[in-house]
Amino acid sequence: GQNIDQPTEMTATEGAIVQINCTYQTSGFNGLFWYQQHAGEAPTFLSYNVLDGLEEKGRFSSFLSRSKGYSYLLLKELQMKDSASYLCAVRDARGDNYGQNFVFGPGTRLSVLP
């Protein structure tokens, strides 16, 4: 089966650091993605891991452990504009077709307070 879990809501203070965890159990794996989605808007790409370890992109970092089925997104120096939903998604493995179908988690709604 396909199952992705992440906390439903988190709250943090401006300037702080927050870690959003994601655990997954999927039948296939071809990379783990994090997307940011502001209310009423399209998801926008944040980061991507296919191998174990940490990927850093400015204020955002993402970590993956394939053996544990675990990832986290780390947001540093939080800003008010970071208030949004953060979606963890596993891209399905489809043989040699490299399909782009994602299995998404429910999303974590992050509120950044002044």
Added chain:
Amino acid sequence: ETGVTQSPTHLIKTRGQQVTLRCSSQSGHNTVSWYQQALGQGPQFIFQYYREEENGRGNFPPRFSGLQFPNYSSELNVNALELDDSALYLCASSQQGFNTEAFFGQGTRLTVV
């Protein structure tokens, strides 16, 4: 902006009607995927089109169908609309390959009354 455009942005339909949603993919992208996102939930994969053929489908009934055109744009058709079909419908375009990301359009908000 991602270069992926969807139309219309909002739509209200009556239960039992049919609807067609449209998506123009980003230049150079040959794969289009459609997702349904209910309020407060993550997107759910409907199906994917590559080279004008469906090559992957999620757990959605046959009344959800689609097309991809030679210019890689795509349509999502839903027949016999039900109240539970009310959701944000997202289109994502990408280029087939291993290390490629998907870019989402702004979505179509469908309300079925």
